[in-house]
Amino acid sequence: MTTPPQSGHEPDTQVPAQALITQFEAPEPLVEETTEAPAIKGGRRRTGQIRDIWKRFRRNKLAVVGLAVVGFLMVIAILQPFISPYDPMEQNLLNTRKPPSGNHFFGTDILGRDMFSGILYGVKLAMIVGWSVMVLSLIVGVALGAIAGFRGKAVDSIIMRVTDIVLAFPSLIGAILVVQIFGNGIWQVIIALVLLSWPTAARLMRGSTLSLRESEYVEAARSIGASDTRIVTRHVLPNAIAPTLIYSFSHIGVAIVAMASLAFLGIGVPADIPEWGTMIADAVPSLNVEGESHMWIFPSLAIVVTTLAFAFVADGLRDSIDPKLR
Amino acid sequence: MSRTKSVLLRAAAGLAAASLVLSACSQQSNTGTDEDSGGGDNKPSSGYPEVENTDISEGKPGGTFRLGIVEPVAIDPYNAQESEGILVAAYLFTGLTHTTPDGETEPAVAESWESNEDCSEWTFNLKTGTKFHDGEEVTSASFKRGWERVVAKASASDVAYHFDQIEGYEELNGGTANALSGVDASDPAVLKVKLAKPSCEFYIRTAHTAFSPMPKAAGAAQNQKFNDQPIGNGPFMMDGPWQHDAGIKLKRFDDYGAADKAYLDAVEITILVGDETAQQKELDGLNNGQFDWARIPPNQLKTTREKYEAQDGWISKKTFGIDFLLVAATKAPMDDVKARKAVSMAIDRDAIINGVFDGSRAPATSFVPGGFKDAYQPDVCDACKYDPEKAKQLAKEAGLTEGTELNFQFNTGGGHEEWTAAVKQQLEKNLGLKVNYSGVEFSDMLENQQQPNSTGIYRLSWGADYATPGNFLQPLFSTEAIGTDDPNAPALGDNRGRYSNPEFDDLVDEATATKDEAERTDLYRQAEKIAIGDDLANIPMFERQQFRAFDSKKWANAGFMDFHENPPLNLIYQK
Amino acid sequence: MTEPSSASSGAGTALGEAPVLEVTDLVKHFPIRGGLMGRRPSGFVQAVNGISLNVGRGQTVALVGESGCGKSTTARAILRLIEPTSGSIRLDGVDVMSLGTGELRRARRDMQIVFQDPYASLNPRMTIRQILSEKYQLFGSEVTNSTISDLLDMVGLAEEYADRYPHEFSGGQRQRVGIARAIALNPKFVVLDEPVSALDVSIQAQIINLLEDLQDELSLTYLFIAHDLSVVRHIADRVAVMYLGSVVEIADRDDLFDRPHHPYTQALISAVPIPDPRLERQRERIVLRGDVPNPANPPSGCRFRTRCWKFEQLSETDARRCIEEPPPLYEVAGNPGHGAACHYASLRDVVRA
Amino acid sequence: MGKFITRRLAHAVLVIVAATFLIYLGLFAIGDPFASSGEKTVPPEIQEALREKFGMDQPFFVQYLTYLQNMFTFDFGVDFEQRRDVADMLANAVPATARLALFAIAIEIIIGLTAGIIAAVSQYTFRDVLITVITTLGIGIPVFVVGIGLRAGLSGEWIFPAVPRSFTIEVPWYQEVILPAITLAIIDAAFIARLMRGSMLEVMRADYVRTARAKGLSERKVIGKHALRNSIIPVVTYTGVSLGVLLGGALITETIFEYQGVGYLLVRAISQQNAPVIVPIVVFAVLTFVALSTLVDILYAYLDPRIRLH
């Protein structure tokens, strides 16, 4: 089955010439061949890989900006109860649909709720849903993918057939179905999104596990008498997880948009919770009404900024964690 | 029973369109009753003022009237149910009786009617020589055919229950009989009906489109061809089949005989998609000359009113419906009348109207709506006025303290989120209650209400099926309507608040058996005084009020709504 | 021509001592998945087709052949990194085939492998110290301060590099780490799977020297897998030539290179260019026709016959024997340690002429 | 090749059967299509009658098998609300959705491919950076934001008929289709451009492109023939899958523009809790999606001869 588009892996974006250049870079060892005194002391090397990733990441300016925005959003999510000027759910029916002003930076909505506070609350919601979906689908996907890839045979067939079936649903329709079954609620939405995103994670994981299972260093581990458990946990997982991790991370933005899409359609997200998609849907009848455009512009901006920030970071991560995956 | 079309994207629209089939008793003319309504109250309503009906004048044939509606469920009377479907059905078909815009019942195909003393046998004398659109004559058999077509089990009609008083209903509906035994059509000009459950208001029911006659060509109820292009006996006939999601075209029926012929040559009903934006589109269409009639989106009431009032194209009218809070009246904390009154008085209806509905509605101060000119008792609910101090006082007496938990459910998808949320906030703010506020599916909410352990308050609205005040009282407050005697069994009737007062029950029973209208109305007023004024069994919230705008430069006789809140197509003519 | 020898004709131990490794009739077939659901095997790739091999203590036996001849599969099957289809393997008297999962894991202490690709055989997320310590942990041996440094010293790396990651090393250095991992805890037997073919020419010699030194120091027994005959001639004591899953010729090193009997061995040796222009000008190449056949569908009889230069010259009657009868590994007349699997084997000097 | 197709088709059928079972189980077994919904209360006796009429009183498996059987004869059952054949409803919605999908795909392929190729060929130039930034924005912005922005900003008399006209006046089809098609195309075009750029860059690094240059081919031929033919494969895959999604109904876009396609039909059915309509549409969407995926895989094998052998 073809993987659905949203999980599509970006192919290589490396330059032809770089291949030529790396040819000259590859044999450069940091360590001198002879047993002369080493230039750098050992010991601090553990952080080396992370430092390398960071070094590569830092080169991508958009990614750095994205990271800053994501950090900022996380801070807002945590501090939301303290920095909201109003209770985001509190209505003031005498002050509805008011354009932005000193009292209400982003104006008020159809119920006179402060949109600024609502959007801050939306940040919290987006972060909770985005990260939960990422972590949960990562856990499920990695576990099942690794089992399928490493054990093979019947277990593999079963898990892969299940992913086939899940992936046969266009994602939004799948999410709607799940929500129809489980009912409304943020956790239900999270479950729906996890149910739909783990198969791709599992497939990526299975793919890398399969190739690593045949790799020489896994064979090497087996040759020194390592047990299967040890091989999986110590040798396969840490190396196989990168593509899955990158996918899951890039899926945060997708999850946030998916929740907003569901909310926009009036599905899944409880109606009284300030969520960006709900806010935009509320504003649809006001689309062409003068003085009410703030009702859809601010939540739209919030969601665009958030998804772009995550997209930039995901791009940066992909390029820096595993340059080969570009 | 009322049915609001589910709203696609949650709209702030509140009640969109409801099917209300009611009738009033008096046979007075349309004019002259307006003085009683709206204006005569002591307390100024915070809704928009009603517009007086203009006199109906004579016109000349011609013109095509255009308007937009949302896709109806059905236009075949066997299953037509909401105002859009009824708009078409009611002008394609003419029944025994007809309900005027003011809720009065007037003769249609039936010239006259009478009943025996205990109202168990009814005789309708039909006009002769009236025809269906295909030329077939309308006889008593046509009615029997039409009614049986609705009730038959195979039809699985949503509106069959309207016939439940008639003898033989259960057999036919249950599939054990092939005919409605209580209906006798042996004389083509006389229709005799025997009721299993006697009612002096039966003739009012027959105005419902479900009671339409059917030609032989109709066939079985489920018959896509006829369902999409019904052949009726009304002032208009189909001009080609219903184009789903696109439109319906009607043309005048020139052989119409049940009443005056229509003036309009044709009616073009465009089906608008997008329930939440349909009102906006109707208005846009009107403003751009594409339509001749429009509903008004709540957020544009003010500007539209200003514009169209100036050109006499504005319609504003209280109709036959009410929004209220259903109260579980036998369970703490709402088992005390003081608690109920405290809750009611803690709600600032005017603020909600201004905030959510842009001031367009009127706060309800009675349960029987203002549409019933005679039965209407403004301020019968003395606890419907906002008085936070008094509310606190009463709450204290009733034992409602800070943190007392109160369940409050509303149904999602009906546009009730905003105002119910406002109610919740006011109760918390004014009484310090801990409101367990939740939105659930409508069916779930109904089921919850039925449960013996249900407590607290629920959002509901009610539109009676027939134009009688009793239909606002008996189903909701009578002991019989609880549907069970066992307090530990689910309440299967509509009185899911389980309010029970023998005095009220007696008054309602007496009214149903009273042939004299004035007497009957008086009995209903007394009953409402007990259930609402004294006991406040449910908490009234808003009266239903409707607004329309139309092109007054082109059309005459268009300045009011028919009973179904639709344009009076049979009266409108081109200026 | 000699009589067919027994299965032990592969034995190469001149001394009376029992060999460290005895492999008899080793077979490995890989199923080919086919059919609608890919469940049932639709055929088998006969990767290793009945190989017998002995390796004496302290000896180096080389297994040579072109890609796809089954030499790496043989090595892995001997270590049971791939489960053999059939055959017997005895390591120092222990029947490796009969070991259970746990026993096999413990037995790995004595049988080790160095891989071809130094970039792929080290876990990139582990430091050199972790990579090397793992083996000690697995076999419950204590890792003292000096364990790793001694080990690194032995393969010519400085201890300072222990806490670095593989990607910081060059290919040659990684291969040293791979060797260190293999020789830790003093195994009895080490498979060297093309240990130098991925390395630059100038580095190859370093590793070859290291392997030789370690063998002397620790009296290791090597099974050396290679396609490069030059290296084999340098390092091996005894050489087995494989073609399409079978050993076609086996002999002591000099015997094999100077007196090859099998037409394939002769072609193989003649095809290897020697870095000596004058010699090269004199040499005559035996150029084989075509490609190696598909191991899933090998030729009948002698598997080499489709490319055999000698087969082409045979009369029809003689050729029939090659088509019908798979040649067993004969002992070459007058040379007890030398076996060749050819019906018409004969001596030919291909190194110098 | 024949074997490959057979296997791929068998796989697709299996997936479809399993998926339809799940859909059926999920919506019919759990939800009761006849229960009161919205603000409609259905008397129990009528619910009973309906259930009997539509065979819902049968055991679950019998229902499912009947359903499956009907589905393969294009009988998708009846909408209990309007009592209309769902197939009839789909007959109106599917062509509309197909028109929208094809229009959108056409736009996105033209824009996406061109932008992707330009970016790849002029890597590191201003043009490339500009295209990269635009595509990142295009991918990052949710479709409903794009749709709403376009609707708020662009709708007018001729592009998107904001003011409804009487249904008797014929509206040129492109007026309805153009804005939703652009909305859909923007995001996919961005994705295709990226995909194309990436795969083009990768292919341009391939040895056979070097061979093509070494042959003395013009750059136009190197890119347009050798690089394009190989790099377009992932784009074809993506476009096919994307078409599969769109043909199953663009829920959000169709809703925003009230475009009467399959997606809008589905959204309306969901908001009305109308399971008898939801199920066939979802089945239809899954069917289309799986069919397109299968087709894409077969097409893939055609485009890349290496796959054909298996």
Place this chain on the structure above:
Amino acid sequence: MARNDSTTDFQLDGPAAPLLEVDDLRVHFKTDKGVVKAVDGVSWHVEEGETLAIVGESGSGKSVSAMSILGLVPTPPATFPSGDIRLRGRSILKMPEKQQRKLRGSEIAMIFQDPLTALNPVFRVGDQIAEMIRTHQQVTKTVARRKVLDLLGEVGIPNPAVRINQYPHEFSGGMRQRAMIAMALANDPKVLLADEPTTALDVTIQAQIMLLLEKLRQDRNTAIVLITHDLGLVASHADRINVMYAGRIVEAGSCDDVFYRPQHAYTFGLLSSLARMDKKRQTRLLPIKGVPPSLSRVPPGCPFHPRCRFATEACVEAVPTLETVKLVDMADGGLHRAACIHSDQVEMAFQERVVE
């Protein structure tokens, strides 16, 4: 053997310009880590019917100079700070792109290391060869196809009529390389650049391919530039040898000269570290210590000095130039040049070792 027919190595005042001449070529790449000097002042030339071998380890820059000839090095990031490439005296680098293209595939053709990736997987082998013909010759498809059949037969592909319609993945490794060669020969080029043509192949297949190249050179008098790391291959096929290290030619001379009288320490190292099939077990190989340098950080002075057993202080000070160390030597003539200030010691050490 064509060896003896080759023109003398360096004709200072000869009338005809060399067939293909690379003159002081520098190819630099700008990268984040600095300038990678892949080719740093390399000069060589090749004549008809001659095989010139360029030998070096991975990353020595040996392929880049060949690829520059065909304009296969992308600019940017590559720059050409100096140098020229001339075909019969006409500067290729200064030609307009269109003219350069006309030379590619017709006058100069190239075959690559990995024939699997060098052939486009989605086109039929026959079509790819035909494309080569039709790019440079005005012939009809039918004529081109007939020519392809002839070529396939000539390079020893059995059953050409079937093979012409197959895709690359249906060919074995050896067959693919034959197809590549057929493509390279399609327009009868004067120069054939062979970049590690047999590295990916088994030794028996390598022998087939080299035999084929040798035959073609004789039949068509094509000049072959053989780029390889395999000294054995060089010994059996090259007329002259350029040894490259870190982007420079460190030694150049006739085949016999380089093998029997190496003048550069690096060449010495290479030869001494080789295991030889024709020799009984040497006691010990003599490896070169260390690893080749990164081309972005080439050591100062002689780039080989950190690994060199003969290195002295002087080696660090200046980059040694390629000097003629032996005038016409050995039977086959030509200049023998090396960039090593200790060439005498090197030769001495080598002779001792050989005697050993």
